[in-house]
Ligand SMILES: Cc1cc2nc3c(=O)[nH]c(=O)nc-3n(C[C@H](O)[C@H](O)[C@H](O)COP(=O)(O)O)c2cc1C
Ligand code: SF4
């Protein structure tokens with residue numbers, strides 16, 4: 001498959017160039033645009049980014065492989081990143097990961113045969129107070145996970161629904177004893 | 178020292194005002210008045226230095242973890258020479274246990290934008306970047322919107338409020354790398370490269386982004402600036418603990434009934450935060466341990482907490498630090514070996530690999546702790562771990578190696594019995 005940016009993508013990349021005094025800094029946002037377009041930044045896509053920005057392929061490859069959020073190969077349609085780091089570990093993050101492994105019939109790092117789900121174990125996502133939690137395909141956080149909430153999430157993703165942004169209200173002083 | 182009257186404290190960064198994220202509401206509640214004062218009131222603020230002095234006097238200690246006086250840091254910028262100068266705002270927020278800056282992005286983005294613009298004015302900075310971790314996609318979108326609103330209102334851009342000052346303000350998204358929270362790694366990432374921390378000196382104030390003078394501050398640090406300008410350094414210094422003053426966003430997580438981010442004065446007793454603010458340990462269990470300010474800050478046993486308050490002086494007396502004020506609370510059933518192994522795994526995973534003591538050291542720490550966790554360690558492994566930590570500290574390009582070493586040393590020392598109990602009896606018969 002030949003990868004090409006759309007006109008809109010190219011326009012956005014041109015606009016990004018005005019944010020920085022040189023073109024190299026556009027590498028990260030351009031990789032984001034590419035990943036949003038193609039679902040991953042495999043070596044072919046990395047080449048496209050390099051060509052578009054007129055930067056060495058080795059540079060783009062080096063950047064793509066340094067950062068964990070760039071998918072260097074195709075992933076499932078939905079990527080579930082379960083946090084098991086410190087606070088999530090304390091609050092049952094591993095139970096959620098194990099539950100998902102059983103439910104999806106795969107191990108962490110793997111993708112289901114139907115290509116629907118990839119399951120990952122990840123480091124702290126900055127949602128420690130709302131543990132255990134996971135992130136869906138680099139986008140929405142799903143917090144306060146229970147087995148039931150995981151079941152519902154999987155169901156709705158299968159039905160093509162994306163999770164909503166969960167607004168977590170500030171705990172207020174008048175609630176403090 | 179007297180305890181701050183935290184129960185009657187009125188939040189400044191995240192006050193209980195609905196829809197404060199909307200610029201109109203922010204303005205209605207006094208927002209951007211500090212910016213107007215600094216940019217237009219030449220009697221009150223005759224020059225940039227007068228702003229730096231006020232902020233220095235307030236002693237806003239950096240909320241990103243190191244606790245350095247923000248105004249003092251600003252004063253390190255060399256004199257302007259007409260070329261570009263940068264402010265890089267650190268919203269990488271990846272230290273386990275830390276989830277506070279996102280509250281500013283979500284509930285009060287303009288207080289941060291206003292603070293950053295005042296900082297830019299004071300240091301004669303021409304371009305501001307706010308670096309936000311890539312996982313915070315929702316907050317990146319919110320910040321893009323807030324910055325656009327501030328552009329449209331004339332607070333960012335050319336000739337701001339007729340001051341003759343031009344300042345640009347951009348969001349730069351990370352893409353998953355804890356190390357990019359380290360300030361020079363963040364600069365590399367902003368320059369579009371792999372996030373390898375730089376050797377210092379030269380310091381960013383001399384040679385930062387694209388070799389130009391650059392200051393790096395945490396999001397919360399900058400969000401404190403408008404109130405310092407509006408109410409004065411004296412006011413700020415009067416809030417909370419003497420040597421670590423001002424409001425603090427405490428993030429409380431772990432085994433508490435009501436985890437969350439709370440804005441309270443510095444210097445609140447640790448036990449008040451756990452028992453009153455976060456409403457105690459889940460399931461009525463006993464408290465076992467607390468990590469006060471993110472995973473790198475040394476853990477405290479429950480019996481060390483009497484009278485200890487959340488500020489650097491008090492925490493130092495029990496051998497720990499304020500860090501990011503991200504408190505992780507652990508109940509009596511917590512397995513300290515498992516916890517420490519998980520922390521070691523984190524730092525090993527996140528080491529950028531440039532320095533041998535860090536790359537190899539974090540790997541060994543994790544490996545040996547896994548062995549102990551699995552019941553296959555020996556008591557001498559504990560001493561090997563402690564020895565490794567001394568070989569890692571202070572020998573690397575950035576502080577990640579230290580951040581990995583501290584929790585290992587202190588958790589083992591403070592919970593030695595638990596670690597020994599997990600070790601095999603010596604397999605070698607004594608002669
Ligand atoms: C490994 C490592 C990770 C860091 N991560 C962060 C971070 O996520 N956010 C942050 O504000 N500071 C972080 N810091 C501290 C920054 O290097 C820097 O000191 C800080 O952003 C300066 O801002 P402040 O003085 O306002 O606190 C980190 C430091 C190290 C060594
Ligand atoms: S101390 Fe570790 S993270 Fe920091 S530069 Fe060296 S190898 Fe990289």
Ligand code: FES
Pocket residue numbers: 083084085086087088089123124125126127128129131133273274275
């Ligand atoms: S430990 Fe899971 S979000 Fe921080």
